[in-house]
Amino acid sequence: MSDPDTDKYRQQHKLRLSYMPWLYARLKPAQRHWAQAWQDEWQAYLMTMETISIGKNCFIAPEARLFAEPGRAIVIGDDSYIAADSVLHGPITLGNGVSINHHVSLDGGRKGIVIGDNTRIAAYSYAYAFNHGMEMTHLIKDQPVNSKGIRIGCDVWIGANTGIVDGVEIGDHAVVGMGSLVTKSVARFSKVAGNPARIIGSRNTEPNLLSSTHDVE
Numbered sequence: 001m002s003d004p005d006t007d008k009y010r011q012q013h014k015l016r017l018s019y020m021p022w023l024y025a026r027l028k029p030a031q032r033h034w035a036q037a038w039q040d041e042w043q044a045y046l047m048t049m050e051t052i053s054i055g056k057n058c059f060i061a062p063e064a065r066l067f068a069e070p071g072r073a074i075v076i077g078d079d080s081y082i083a084a085d086s087v088l089h090g091p092i093t094l095g096n097g098v099s100i101n102h103h104v105s106l107d108g109g110r111k112g113i114v115i116g117d118n119t120r121i122a123a124y125s126y127a128y129a130f131n132h133g134m135e136m137t138h139l140i141k142d143q144p145v146n147s148k149g150i151r152i153g154c155d156v157w158i159g160a161n162t163g164i165v166d167g168v169e170i171g172d173h174a175v176v177g178m179g180s181l182v183t184k185s186v187a188r189f190s191k192v193a194g195n196p197a198r199i200i201g202s203r204n205t206e207p208n209l210l211s212s213t214h215d216v217e
Contacts (some may be wrong), residue, residue, distance in 0.1 A: 010034060018061035019102050021081035032109070034045065049129075051090065055080065064088070072108065078116070094184070109166065111149030116172065119156040127152075127164035153188060173203055 016033065017024055027035055036178070038113035042062050043054050051068040054060070055078035063084035068074040072090035078084070084101040091112035094100070097116050101123040107111055109130030115121070129150045133143035148167035156170055159178035164170070169185040176182060177193025177200070186192050192213050 014038065015084075017059065018063050018084040019062060021059040021083050022099065024081065025079075050074070052076070053150055058082075061086070068092075083123075090174055101125075101160075103160040109145075109147030109149070111147040113150045113152070115152045116154035116156065119158070121152075121158040122160035122162070122178070124160055125158050125164075129166050131166045137147065159193075175203060209214040 001177045006179050008068040013031070014035075020132065024035065039059060043058065043060060044171070045059050046060065046066060047050050047054060050066060051073040052066060052075075053073070054076045055086070057079045058076055058081065060066070060076075060082045064082045064086045066074055066088045068090035074088060074090040075093045077094050077096035079096055079119045079184060080098040080100075082088065082100045083101060085102050086104045086176070087102050087106070088100070089107045091108040092106055093112065093114045095115060095117035097118040101105070101121060102168055103124045104121050105126040107128045107130065109128065112130055114128055127150050128144050130147040132140060134140070150164055150166060151169040152164075153172035153174065155173045158164070159180065161174055161178060162176050162180045164182045168182050170176065170182065171186055171188030171190065173189045174186045175191045176186070176187055176197060177191070179195070180193050180197040181195040182192070184198040186197070189202050190199050191201035191203060193200050
């Protein structure tokens with residue numbers, strides 16, 4: 001028979017992990033044993049029910065909502081975390097070491113959202129890779145929908161309550177300040193903030209210490 005106190009503790013600890021999933025990697029061996037069994041079961045269910053692939057050592061909160069119909073896959077790299085009350089609708093590709101915090105909303109539209117390795121997206125942020133037409137020839141509900149896709153680079157920090165619109169690319173090592181609305185692409189290493197987001201600084205003080213890809217116009 002299980003210890004009632006242990007059962008209560010585990011339920012509370014599961015909830016804590018769901019909202020603070022970075023704690024999953026810090027669990028002691030005894031805790032990791034039951035937590036990994038819990039996650040293995042939940043992730044197997046997700047991969048059975050949706051078009052989802054999940055890498056090694058990932059944590060996905062059962063309170064998160066992941067939807068991936070055929071042709072709109074969600075791909076999750078190793079060591080990535082998805083916290084409670086997030087909503088992800090594919091196509092979405094997460095690199096390795098990506099952290100999606102609670103109440104984040106991502107919709108890949110037709111062209112998809114791609115997020116690079118070791119990027120952090122803070123709570124209540126959202127990115128929608130589609131847009132509606134606005135011509136007066138049709139009601140808004142009948143307008144055609146278009147999609148360009150969104151790309152977020154490696155080692156990017158998206159601050160809480162940030163919005164990212166369709167067609168935007170955020171370069172490697174960039175930082176987006178809390179409460180920003182990103183309507184144009186952001187160059188690598190840039191610090192941006194505001195509505196609309198504008199450059200307020202740069203992380204590129206020691207460029208030789210960081211690898212990079214291409215500049216974003």
